[in-house]
Amino acid sequence: MAQKPNIPKGTRDFGPLEMARRNYIFSTIRSVFALYGFQQIETPSMELMSTLMGKYGEEGDKLLFRILNSGEKANEAPEKGLRYDLTVPFARYIVQHREEIAFPFRRYQIQPVWRADRPQKGRYREFYQCDVDVIGTDSLVSELELIQIVEEVYKRLGIRVCLHLNNRKILAGIAEFIGAPDKIIDITTAIDKLDKIGLDNVNKELSERGLSNDAIAKLQPILALQGSNDEKLATIADLLKANEIGSKGVEETRTVLDLAKDQTLPIELDLTLARGLNYYTGTIFEVKALDAQIGSITGGGRYDNLTGIFGLPNVSGVGISFGADRIYDVLTELNLYPASMLDATQILFAAFGDDELRYALKWAKQLREANIRVEVYPEPAKMKKQMSYADAKAIPFVAIVGGNEMQSNTVMLKNMTTGEQTQVTIEQLINKL
RNA sequence: GUGGUCAUAGCUCAGUUGGCAGAGCAUCGGAUUGUGGUUCCGAGUGUCGUGGGUUCGAGCCCCACUCUCCACCCCA
Numbered sequence: 001m002a003q004k005p006n007i008p009k010g011t012r013d014f015g016p017l018e019m020a021r022r023n024y025i026f027s028t029i030r031s032v033f034a035l036y037g038f039q040q041i042e043t044p045s046m047e048l049m050s051t052l053m054g055k056y057g058e059e060g061d062k063l064l065f066r067i068l069n070s071g072e073k074a075n076e077a078p079e080k081g082l083r084y085d086l087t088v089p090f091a092r093y094i095v096q097h098r099e100e101i102a103f104p105f106r107r108y109q110i111q112p113v114w115r116a117d118r119p120q121k122g123r124y125r126e127f128y129q130c131d132v133d134v135i136g137t138d139s140l141v142s143e144l145e146l147i148q149i150v151e152e153v154y155k156r157l158g159i160r161v162c163l164h165l166n167n168r169k170i171l172a173g174i175a176e177f178i179g180a181p182d183k184i185i186d187i188t189t190a191i192d193k194l195d196k197i198g199l200d201n202v203n204k205e206l207s208e209r210g211l212s213n214d215a216i217a218k219l220q221p222i223l224a225l226q227g228s229n230d231e232k233l234a235t236i237a238d239l240l241k242a243n244e245i246g247s248k249g250v251e252e253t254r255t256v257l258d259l260a261k262d263q264t265l266p267i268e269l270d271l272t273l274a275r276g277l278n279y280y281t282g283t284i285f286e287v288k289a290l291d292a293q294i295g296s297i298t299g300g301g302r303y304d305n306l307t308g309i310f311g312l313p314n315v316s317g318v319g320i321s322f323g324a325d326r327i328y329d330v331l332t333e334l335n336l337y338p339a340s341m342l343d344a345t346q347i348l349f350a351a352f353g354d355d356e357l358r359y360a361l362k363w364a365k366q367l368r369e370a371n372i373r374v375e376v377y378p379e380p381a382k383m384k385k386q387m388s389y390a391d392a393k394a395i396p397f398v399a400i401v402g403g404n405e406m407q408s409n410t411v412m413l414k415n416m417t418t419g420e421q422t423q424v425t426i427e428q429l430i431n432k433l
Numbered sequence: 434g435u436g437g438u439c440a441u442a443g444c445u446c447a448g449u450u451g452g453c454a455g456a457g458c459a460u461c462g463g464a465u466u467g468u469g470g471u472u473c474c475g476a477g478u479g480u481c482g483u484g485g486g487u488u489c490g491a492g493c494c495c496c497a498c499u500c501u502c503c504a505c506c507c508c509a
Contacts, residue, residue: 006482009500059507062434085509113509118434120503127509189507275508296509323509352467387469402467416469 010117010125018328021337022128025157025324026110029130032152033108036145038132041107043089045114046080055088055309057185057278063115065125082114086131087279087306087319094135094317095310103136103315110324122294122326131300133319135307140252142318143283143302144259150287150298151265153322158336160290161297162266166273167253168280168301170236173246174271177239178218180211187211188274191223195272199223222271229257229269236271249282256283279303283318292330298322346433347397349376349411350386356401363399363411363426370430390416399429 007013014022030040052064065082083089086109094101110130119125132149134142147163154161175184186209190202197205202223206216222239225232233254240246253269260267275284282302289297300320307315331337347367349360357380364374375395377386383400390398399411405423413429414421424432 006500057507063507115508117508118506119501123508129509294509299509321509326509350468382466383468384465385469389469391469398469400468404467412467414468419469421468 008125010119010123012124012126020343021331022324022328024337025327025331026128026130028156029153029322029324030108030110032149032156033130033132035152036106036132036149038106038108041090041093041109042111043083043086043093043109045082045112047083047089047092049078049081051092051310052081052084052088055279055306056084060084063117065114065116083111084115085113086111086129086321087133087303090131090133090135090319091306091317092310094315095307095312098312101136104142105135106133107135108132122329124325128324130322130324131319132322133317135317135319136315138302138304138316140255140259140283143256146300146318146320147256147260147263147265147267147285150285150320151263154265154287157327157331159297159327159330159334161287162268162290164268164270164273164286164288165253165256166270166284167249167282168284169245169249169252169282170240170271171249171274173240173243173249174219174222177243177246178211178215180215183209183211183215185278187219191219191272192274194223225271229267232269232271233257252282275299275301279306281305282316285320289330292333294326294329294333296323297326297330343373345375345393345395346373347375347399347429348386348390348393348395349374349399349401350383350390351377351380352383352400352402353380356380356403356406359406360399360401360411363401363429366426367430367433372430372433397433 033040046067049064049066053061056063064084066078067080067082068078090107090109094105108131110128112126112128114126117123117125132146134145150161150163171188172181172184175181175187178187180187187206190205190209193205194202203216206219207213222236225235227235233250237247237250237254240250257267257269273284273286275286280301281304284301285299286296287298288295298320300318302316302318304316305313306317307313349364351357351360357376360376364376367374377389387398396416398414398416400414400421401411405411408423410423410425411429412421413424413432
């Protein structure tokens, strides 16, 4: 008895329609990346555990897929694991290949990543990221370019988005300001939930995480910040003016906003934006679709010392990652796919007999040389069956070949939309298509 | 990792207090031997997620596992 086929939890098959749509997303993103001079690389699906561990925080380590060698037991520390994102393997790549790279290095990378998370909507165990990073410069022009890329990609895809911007140095400054510099991770993950769970619950969580009432009280004016980006920035600048790192963050953010002032993309300074990944040190951003509720569809930030752990200190980088699978879900939900995406067959040859089939194959060859997408029905089946096939695949034209057509060196061209048909020569056919 | 939820034909789903396994769509054949999408007629389809238990009898009740979806956690 055949076993019932299935695939592992949190993974998916992609059929022809899904692949056409996914390729549309990938090629849109790829072509924008190329406009800014980014070049593609790939890295292996698996990395050494020593490369992966400790880079994503405690939670991240738990979500790593481990690869066991044969005979290895699950409780032993495995040598290899599947990559969790593309940024850490990229940092490893940089350090390993530093002699071959001209800095600042601009690379993009479109590959799947794996997380042993519990799946739910918009959340998979295998999904694609489209990462674009500049490494080897601390110029905030790189931030601007990434913002421009975000704007252009979503303009081309037709998705309305808002970019949320913050800076880890501001968050660090806030932590120092309220007298709890060592609690920065606790503070950021708690305030990140502000719009989700509300102010009271955030304060409660901060308290549970060990912040003093005094510290929580000092945080309130920051949580309550309202107004335009400039107003928020002015307020936070004033609060943190005596704080060195906070003021640096404010200054960086001011510069980024100023550089980006001509962009049409809505940019919102969001001091509650934290982002979990521990390696960010400066600008952080996250992009949300305005017309769909699926969480963030793009995110990233600046990391000053990611390569340091691999032995190459003082190399600053900044990058973002487009979540292709979530973009797919947004495009599907909003029905934003262009009609011409499929590279569908333009014409099907339907033959009545074996001689007609050979005749059709000759015609098909010539049409393909004229760059027309052609299918020949591979057997002289009943006309009804051949027509049904064309219909099911939404092929717009059928060329019917019978004895009469062969004698006159023509085919009967049927327009499947209007139903009209005319007898045409090959020149006429090529012109029509 | 915690809590909940779901699983029946290729797909979407009905299925009575526990008593022969159902519908629509899709597929296939025919009405129509040179014409699809519309119409009419006919046909096939199931380890009822998997394994155990209760019962004379289980799609239905009980237990375990797997998968789906959802909320946490976290994240693209």
